[in-house]
Amino acid sequence: MTKIQKVADLAGVSTATVSRALAGKSSVSPATRSRVEDAARELGYVVSANASSLASGRTRNVGVVVPFIDSWFFIAVLKGIQRSLADAGYDLTLYHLDPNVGQDRPVEENPRRRRLFDEFLRRGRVDALIAVSLELTRAELDSLTAIKKPVVGIGGPLPGIQTLSLDDHEVARLAVDHLLALGHREIAHLAGDQDFEIDFHLPAHRRAGWEEALAHSGITSDPLMLRTADFTIAGGYDATLQLLGDPRVHPTAIFAASDEMAIGAMLAARDLGRSVPEDLSIIGIDGHDLSEFFGLTTVDQFPEVQGRHAVEILLHQLDGDRPEPGNEALPYELVVRKSTGPAPGSSRG
Amino acid sequence: MTKIQKVADLAGVSTATVSRALAGKSSVSPATRSRVEDAARELGYVVSANASSLASGRTRNVGVVVPFIDSWFFIAVLKGIQRSLADAGYDLTLYHLDPNVGQDRPVEENPRRRRLFDEFLRRGRVDALIAVSLELTRAELDSLTAIKKPVVGIGGPLPGIQTLSLDDHEVARLAVDHLLALGHREIAHLAGDQDFEIDFHLPAHRRAGWEEALAHSGITSDPLMLRTADFTIAGGYDATLQLLGDPRVHPTAIFAASDEMAIGAMLAARDLGRSVPEDLSIIGIDGHDLSEFFGLTTVDQFPEVQGRHAVEILLHQLDGDRPEPGNEALPYELVVRKSTGPAPGSSRG
DNA sequence: ACGGCGACTGCAAGCGTTTCCGGTCCGCGC
């Protein structure tokens, strides 16, 4: 005998009523409801997720796809997602799409990706999906819209689905403008690597913002002031060592594409005997946990909030209203700390 | 008509055969199998996870419970788990049990915990469970063994279930012995906070290992040499500032309970003008990603491997053999880098 | 030529819920 049947027997009702009572439906009398609840408690009954999903078509589970599992930003977003989901009583299943594997072939052929989209997501284990910083191919988008489940993407506009994205261009301009306002003219940029298809050309946008802000102040950006590096502390450190060791350039400020790179830059500056911000100002992007500790000025992008917001949108859609998909701009904010100061010799000092 | 039925019709076989063919069972002729596969491909058919689970009792999904979602260690373990699980074709659903919420009441009454154990895990959404650094209560353990699903715990012995744990005591001794061998006698310890019930008293064990190693060398541990701090860079930094600023003690070495604390200590030492390792040696525990960058000597505990190993054990158990649950010691290894050196004035210098 | 065996395959009984579609019953308006 099925478990729900036992509960029904104990409570002296039908399984239909047990189901309704336990699901909190309204059409159950208070008396019956509590009898059912008592019976369920007594028998230690818990609804079988699978049977329930099969019958109802809903799983109360959402999938989250991330490209990196060990980078601060993604974890921060994930944290926000998981918190909100848990609050709403949803489970979260985590999918990891490592962009490093299968890099030798075009994205469309990456077998892991194919498998994820063609199988995992279509098995009906999730009600909805959140894709963090994944630039989806046409086919993948089609595949997603075909399964008719809510999808929200964080990190860049994607045609046909609801997305949340940061205006990297403007964020970069805000950062560089801050430096310009402090009187800096020689502003270097530690840019991210652009090899990955995953990131909506984020490094390119940030770089363009840097160039534009400079141009706006009548400064031509020097190619030597642009250094490509890994999105890590070590990456920022190495690039900064090289930058500051290059006799051809004399930056008084560095705009790093991420806080981790910026922290690496601070450490490198210190190791070279340059004091921050007296000799060199440094600014990053992210709002990393460590930025406060290091006194790093940054443009915070509130990743955890991004996660929470994505869930919010998803839950709305699961509740029935599916608005026209579009892109929503994410908030950001300049947080000034001790790593930026007036340019050396600047009248504004 | 159900989807599998359509595939069956197209292939000209029964649904039973389709199911068997797609599940890779052996008793299907090669010809039939490929006919089924073609039909499935043509129809874009994917087995419904729920229906399959309901019918078979298996979900191909495992649950992972972590106490912190934004700490390096847990993420590293999670990464290992997720990789192995993905390789084996399993999904991973993530549960987060924040020990910070509900701290005002005894663990047994923490509603989130109750809910997780009494509901989520019993809904049958997972085939097995991995609990990372969670000290489970008697009731929780009973609840777990009652549902008869494989469980493996990482981080400390737990009665009745299979566990993987680091011998924190020995790890600490190894670290301190390294310092002693370098001639240090004044060895301070940055200990973790013991407020949480979640960690198998890991801070206490590491501290005990420190005391024992000292005692073994005839050194009585000075209470002033013991500082409690957060398990973070900032925690280690602050504690070290205080330690080094205290005129009553003169440590030549610091043994930090985690790499993050150790890195904080290195930064603090540098800010105070003490050079590492000339004036002060520092050693941590973990094998943190950043330890290499900072040149930190540490006892690596290979967290990613811990995750992989846990999955390995789980898969074995899911394959049928359920050995007597026990505890398995995890490997660790001293990795000497630049943060430790001979004690100042030591003959071994 | 025949029993037996092994390799395949099909039938149909579940798996444990949800939910549509009616019923029953009670109170109320007229």
Added chain:
DNA sequence: GCGCGGACCGGAAACGCTTGCAGTCGCCGT
């Protein structure tokens, strides 16, 4: 007194697979 609507509740049909059991069939050994 009677028809009616609403609040509750039950019967039973899905939901979409898996798998035990019972064949069918060709082939081998004798």
